[in-house]
Amino acid sequence: MKPKTRKEEIIKTSAILFKEKGFSAVTMRDIAKFMGIKAASLYNHISSKQEILSNIIISLAEQFTYGMDKIQNSHKSSIDKLNYIVELHVSITSNNTDGMASLNNDWMHLKDELEYYLKLRLDYEENFRHIIEQGIKNEELKNANAEAMLFSMLSTLRSLYIWIPNKDDLNTSKLASDLSHVLLTGIIK
Amino acid sequence: MKPKTRKEEIIKTSAILFKEKGFSAVTMRDIAKFMGIKAASLYNHISSKQEILSNIIISLAEQFTYGMDKIQNSHKSSIDKLNYIVELHVSITSNNTDGMASLNNDWMHLKDELEYYLKLRLDYEENFRHIIEQGIKNEELKNANAEAMLFSMLSTLRSLYIWIPNKDDLNTSKLASDLSHVLLTGIIK
DNA sequence: AATTTTAACTAACGATTGTTAGTTGTTCTT
């Protein structure tokens, strides 16, 4: 996970700053200053500010797509699949909390890869929805508002990047199981 | 809810644009163009871009604070209080989905009122947390991870602004009750 | 009818933006 090339260092630094103020409010001079160099020097390693953003976002989006594909092909129960989705989010997010902020808040500033990102996101949501609808048919899940279920889970999982950094004693598997428990079985006794 | 003064029109327009691209990526010229006037003309009605942002955010934050205070003083059961919190979010959000985007994503660009906003938010979260902890003591709620419960509810409620505009046949009380049901009793049969 | 107020305009400002060009010193490869 440690950046190996200078380009990776720039991307990692940028993600930290993008999380704090958002893509548009961070200047190339901000990024450079944080690294102790001049803005122009960044261009020895990257070709544009856009390239930094798309590197952050697309690689994360593809991790989610890849993980969802594996879950879809796993032939587990609907509830198991939902548990794996929670684990997937906890795992990806805990490895890159900074980048997840950009994925959530700055995707609209993508240019060339905006369409590609939107397709990945739509497919992901449709797969998620399908698992829930299947669970209702199976009678594993309540016959209730499927969209509300999807929305509640997705909102919580997408916000993980805000919560995870505050849990310093990070036990990701306990976090995932606590969260699954709340999301799937609710909070009422 | 319709803007009455020209200043309110500017704020309403700005909220729409801020939701699309974020505060930093929206220029005064963007706002003006959307209204069919020139950027300089905006300054006949507002004193700065900052003032627009703080008008959007602070009024919403104060609505949440006011609503939470009423719930705290209502002497209802913990579960009733949680249901009222869901209603509070659905109600405020459905009346100003655009502004809620700024509240969630652009609060860090506040200047003079940043500290005040952070205090309101912290107090709100602490009141929310207290209701959940009380519910656990009461044995109304499961004796499980209270922070996970808080996080899950708050994440979902804060993301409502993304979801609500897509529900065109907006029955807010059904929405609130469906959402409460999912959040409180879970999704497993 | 005279006057004030409202709300638009043109023009421009100094600062900041992402980026390019060209240069220099250091480190790796041969």
Add this chain to the structure above:
DNA sequence: AAGAACAACTAACAATCGTTAGTTAAAATT
């Protein structure tokens, strides 16, 4: 030891930013 590759630098660019000053026409008030 010589040459290539790497990674920093200074200087500057055209564009755009939020904002101010001063002006003008229409609407509201007196």
